[in-house]
Amino acid sequence: MNLNYLTQAIANCEAILHQQEFQAETWQQSCRDLGNLLQGLGRFDQAIVWHSLALESKPSLVEAYTHIGQLYVRESQWESAINCLKQALKYQPNSVQLYSTLAQIYNQLEEPEAEMECWYQATQINPNLVNAGGYHKLAKAFYHRNKLDEAINCYQRAIEQSEASETRQSNFEPHYELAEIWLEQRKINQAVSCYQQILDQDPNQSRAHHKLGTIYLRQQQFEEAITEFRQTIQIEPEFPGGYRDLVKTLIQFQKWDEAIATCHAIINLVEEYPWVYVQLGNALREKGRISDAIASFQKACVLKGWQECRRKDYSFTQDNFSYRISLWQSCLQSLANQADIQALEIGSHQGMSTCWLLDRILTHSSAKLTCIDSSFDRYFENNLDKTQARSKVTLMKGEIQQLLATLIPNTYDVVNLQDRCKLTTQIEQDAAYIWQLLKVEGIAIFNDYGWINPTNPSQNPKLGIDRFLESIKNQWEIVSHAPQIYQLIIQKKYE
Structure with a gap:
């Protein structure tokens, strides 16, 4: 009562x-x-x-x-x-106590957004209210809610508090996470400053050296990038990212001999990564060591699980496909060894994806593959013979869109678009043809999705593909989007 x-x-x-x-x-x-x-x-x-x-x-x-x-x-x-x-x-309005009490109430009500805002307002009034860990927690919460100004402010406070404490060398995460925000906002100098602050306190932070190296590589400051990647490896000899980016930089800088030596060092000292053999093959090719390059590309494919590449002795002097094998395997496995599967490939190059399809997916005797290209590489012809499945393949050589117009609509279960021409308008037109040729439930594979030519803005395949897909909205769904390998795979759901 x-x-x-x-x-x-x-x-x-x-x-x-x-x-x-x-x-x-x-x-x-x-x-x-x-x-x-x-x-x-x-x-x-x-x-x-x-x-x-x-x-x-x-x-x-x-x-x-x-x-x-x-x-x-x-x-x-x-x-x-x-x-x-x-x-x-x-x-x-400047009462820390009131904001703190409100924050505790919102905690009881399980309203993290409101709780976070109250703690933030309290720290704005009294910066010493929370320690470095508290600011770091607030910063992460703001970042995940896309409140970047508040996140940056809290990260900076966390760094200030951390640098003032005796345990500063054990807590560099606020530096790294703040640097990532600066990179997202394309504020490169601020990101570099974050990594430099880390190295000023601890020169043996391999992660900071590697991050700096990737920034220098992006800016085509090759010598600086090489220095940072070498530092990364020296500090952490088994860090694969340092090796990978060092090799990439050496190749872009056309230091073929050093790239080859570094690849062999990785293979002997660290591990046989597929990407090592791809980069080794690239360097060997540039040195004119074609047979060694072919062997290296074969090894990359074997490590990706495609043993037939070596057993059938396919000859590739470039590798534009092995890094997609895992994705294709998962997305196309349901079609493997199915009767009457029809596949279409636009742009076959030396036939790496062609041979893989014949070895792993189009294995039923009734399966068929049509390859369209403006011209077929001599390596393509030789590799096709080695598949022992040439009878399944129809080759069409000439102007690609004219040839696409002659094909029967609603015929193909899978279409792989890797046209040599990367012009936005051409790719958009290719996509429209593909859509008509694809069966309902068929799969379309768009390569170079996200790749752009920095010197020629008209070469932007993603823009052309997106334009077309926007015109058929709700008629398709994504099977896989892998930006790191410039790949978009969709399935046709409706006409």
Whole structure:
């Protein structure tokens, strides 16, 4: 019974504060009633507060709303407590205590967004309210909610707090995460500064060296990139990313001999990664060591699970496909060894994807493959013979779109578009032809999705593909999107 009276007494005090004309006698009587109720409940500390307020003819609104809010908190009347504390904030907007109390209430209500905002406002008033770990936690929360300005501010505070502590060398995560935000915003100098701050404190941070190296590589500062990647490997000899990017940089810088030596070092000292053999093959080819390059590309394919590449002795002097094998295997496995499967390939190059399709998917005797290209490489012809499945293949040579126009609609279960021409308009037109040729439930594979030619903006396959897909919205669904290998695979759902 007393608790019901208490709830009503709290509400009465709050109502008086909202009246346009404040009545001191009514306020004082309500405070006395509330104090007596609290005293009767044995809550003497709170009773003293309200008996004191009863002596005031006109109380501080901040103090009154704060105390009422605290009573509501004690009674778990969260929304009423929030309203009172927000009223108090109108009169005292720089109160750390009010924001902290609100944050704790939102924590009870499991409203992390509101809790986070209150803690942030409290730290803006008193930067020393939380330690580096607290700022780091706030920063991550803001980042995941895409509130980047607040996230950056909290990361910077976390870094400042961390650098002022004795344990600073064990907590570089705020530096790394802030650097990633700067990179997302294309603020390269700020990102570099973050990594440099790390290395100023600990020169043996291999991750920071590697990150700097990738930035320099992107900026085509090859010598600086090579230096950073070498530092990465020296500090952490088994870090594959350092080796991979070092080799990539050496090849872009056309340091073929050093690239070859580095690839062999990786193979002997670390592991036989497929990408090592691809890069080794690229360097060997540029040195004119064609047979060694072919052997290296074969090894990359074997490591990706395509053993037939070596067993049938396919000859490829370039590898534009092995890194897609795992994705294709998972997306096309349901078609493997199925009767009457029809596949279409636009742009066959040296036939790496062609041979894989014949070896792994189009294995039924009734399966068929049509290859269209403006011209067929001599390596393509030789490799096709080695598949022992040439009878399944129809070759069409000439102007690609003219040839596509001669094919029968709704015929193909899978279409692989890798046209040599990368012009946006051409690819958009290719996509339109493909759509007509594809069966319902058929799969379309778009290569070079996301690749652009920085020196020729008109070569942007993704733009052309997206334009077409927008025109047939809701008629398809994504099977896989792998930006790292410039691949989009979709399935046709409706005509």
